Amino acid sequence: MEKNFDFKSAEATIYKRHLDEGAFTAKVDKNKKPYCIVMPPPNVTSRLHAGHALCYTIQDIIIRFKRMQGFETLLLPGADHAAIATEVKIIEELKKQGIDKNTLTREQFLVHVEAWYKKYTAEIKSQIMRLGVSCDWSRFAFTMDPQSTKAVNETFDHLYNKGLIYKGKRMVNVCPGCKSAISDAEIEYKTVSRDIYHVSYGSITVATVRPETIPGDVAIAVHPKDKRYAKLVGQFVFNPITGAQMPIIADEYVDMKFGTGALKITPAHDPADFEIGQRHNLEPIFVSDLSDTARKTAIEKLEQSGALVATKKYTGNISVCYRCRKPIEPTISDQWFLKMTDLAKPAIAALNNGLVILPKKFEKTYLHWLNNIKDWCISRQLLSGHRIPIKGETDVLDTWFSAALWPFSTLNGKDRDYFYPTQTMVTGYDIIFFWVIRMVFMGKEITGKLPFQNVLLHGLVRDAQGRKMSKSLGNGIDPIDIIDEFGADVLRFSLIAGTKLDRDPRYSVEKATLARNFCNKIWNAVKFFKLIENEPQPEKESLADKWILTKLNTLVKSIIKKYEKFDFGVAANELQQFFWSDFCDWYIEESKSCKNPRVFGYVLKVFLKLLNPIMPFITEHIWTVVLGYKIGLINEPFPCTDKTHNFPKAKKEFDLYIEEIKQQRNAKDELENRAKQIESLKKEIARGENMLSNKNFVDRAPKDLVKKEQEKLAENKATLSALTGGGK
């Protein structure tokens, strides 16, 4: 064996062999139960980040575990065209090449888009491969490929014919950066300090942060109960910029306590004003220029006419686009919408019909969104993406429309019959609204079935200090860099070890180093014991052998349980703990005097199987190259507990032996240690006596517990007397 594990060549060799053998390729096999995970398709915009790596690692662990358990597994990979995000990047790229997007026809632009798709799809594929993900590449899907497009068009037709899709003039969020309408889900809020202008409209003064919209004002509203303005309602004032006459109206929406208590109504450029305008039959007036320049001009005009009463600072929230962070411009325009009220109902009911969301706390988030859902604006003013399938329409569909169909648009014909509904969807909790909810109602509406049984929501990867990884902070870790330096096993183990699903995991290179050390430990233990033959003969083995077999049995049971519950972080820690402490520090050390290849080999083999889903490469390499098995570990059945490997007596005996050794080791300051031990024993005896002399405890506590306490007390007393009596 080489001095160190050569992960680079092992990874390449093993992954290629598995591809050649078709080990990741799923078959429709009626004799086996299917287990299918459709991978969340990454955007074809950039490199994979640590979040992707975590997400795909979790999925691959599940799939490898299920594969070993005998399921017919399908992990289906893909990529998303991410309309807006990609188009913005392409335009930037063209600009760098000196090409102005506006000089291109739609067809010419789409040629560049196609080239982009091709290039980045290939990059994404190779990156996912580097992670060691055992997905079925023969079924790779792209949201813009023909089968996805077909599903999009059929779904659109279905919903349109059902009257659920409509076109209408509505107040929508327009992002000036993306130059398109966006949905409510795509809005974020940002707290900023701005100037707020108090503007006189004659008999009434109004506060506004957007003076450039004053030309669009059609009324001034006050609260019906506001005594200050009661007399003015029904009267008229004049627009300080256009001079137009406008009424003073009363509407309960107005907050008397805020600002001057009077609100200017601009129905064309504010969602709330739009609704008030509708209530009072006010025609919207559109303002053509809402730029910064327009704002300056408006302020100047107000100053000159003396209408500007005061300028103050105001800290509040503004809505921004979740992609480009530019402030949203609410505008009335013709857009396509999907009616949500009827579609939401089955998605709400899904929680009572078998859909499991993990961690459970996200059920509330899921329900809250569905219970407050608004119609979904599905049209986008972009060049790339799925064209709305209506003659003459140039708008395209929101990229989440095709994503919502993903669990079934990727599965067709026999695959659909066999693998759908899928078992588990693994994704980050940040896209519950964008994606998870939409997949549920679309799946239910179009296929009549929920698209998956489980939704597994993992946390967002943060840096060592708990901050989000971001470009501006420069604290991001590129998973491919970690793989280059330490290997895919190390990346996978370090991402998952010690994490829990309901917490955001923290990641740092330090964690990778620790996982690297673990790999090294495994490698060296194997190097120490060379050969391994035969099964153990449980009754004949030594005390240490029986001890490790018993420990292993407990481990197997625990790992199966943890894997079934998707509790991989704790499972990883337990595996490491067992191998390092129990197996290396005690079993191997103890066996140095008399090596027992039977038991060593057995334990190692079971351990490799348990670890394989998390660290597929080093385990597979040891299995096939060092141990020489012809059939890969990937196809081995997952271990079960073995009743004949339980030796409670031997385990206890060896545990005591360990204690003795430990005492011998720190024999140096011996007296002090002995004193300490006596002290803690006395404390423990006092505790036990106190407990047992408590009638309430003896009467009310479970009987076996009382018995246990009695035994413990007797044992402690015996140890104490041995220590104090025999220790002279």
Place this chain on the structure above:
RNA sequence: GGUCAGUUAGCUCAUUUGGUAGAGCUUUCGCUUGACGUGCGAAGGGUGACAGGUUCGAGUCCUGUACUGACCACCA
């Protein structure tokens, strides 16, 4: 404003039906121990945020407070 989490050793986190608080890292000390210094051995370190309550017994259940974080809504 609403909702939901979290608060355990210097750091990162575990402790599932309530029954003597556990790992790893860090720190200190000692090791050419028949694979591993990416290693071995040992030690130090916690009134489990705070205050009440239920219980024979609470880190674990209930109530309240404080702080941190996330999400939702959003008022000019």
